[in-house]
Amino acid sequence: MARIFKDKEEFKKLYLSTYGALVNYAYSRTKDMELSREIVQNVFVKFWKNNENIEIKNSMKSYLYSMVRNNIIDHYRKEDRITSMEDIPGNIAYYIEEAEMSEDKVYEFRYNLKKALATLKDKRRKIFELSKFEGLTYSEIAQYLKVSERTVEDNIAKALKEIRQYFNNNNLRFNVR
Secondary structure (H helix, E strand, O other): OOOOOOOOHHHHHHHHHHHHHHHHHHHHHHHOOOHHHHHHHHHHHHHHHHOOOOOOOHHHHHHHHHHHHHHHHHHHHHOOOOOHHHOOOOOHHHHHOOOOOOEEEEEEEHHHHHHHHHHHHHHHHHHHHHHHHHOOOHHHHHHHHOOOHHHHHHHHHHHHHHHHHHHHHOOOOOOOO
């Protein structure tokens, strides 16, 4: 395979033209600017080092976004904060699924998820959002809300059940985790 870039200048142009957008993309998933910058920097280092072995089937930009998304997932796995797809913070979990959706479907999904969340009891919604959107562990949520971990676990399970039920009752075909 041939190198993607002829020289460092060509790579530098790509870096300068996409770095900010990739950091913003990562930040929208992690809500941590320092982590987002680190992930994007690591993506570019890997991209440069594997320059000769990379085969890009679509666009280079799509390839970079995929690399960032995969590195975010890898980061959370390494942090031991997640053990399965259900434990991935929601802002990441549903974007993984959305990556294959059209833009209209993404907006429709977000809209319906907000409506489903609005049907939850306040405490249950708060616990669910802290877990799935903020990425807090059950223990962290229990300490923060001064409840037991079992209460947190039960509320998340019930929230997921109610959200799935909302989607089923409204004939929506999205997989809510």
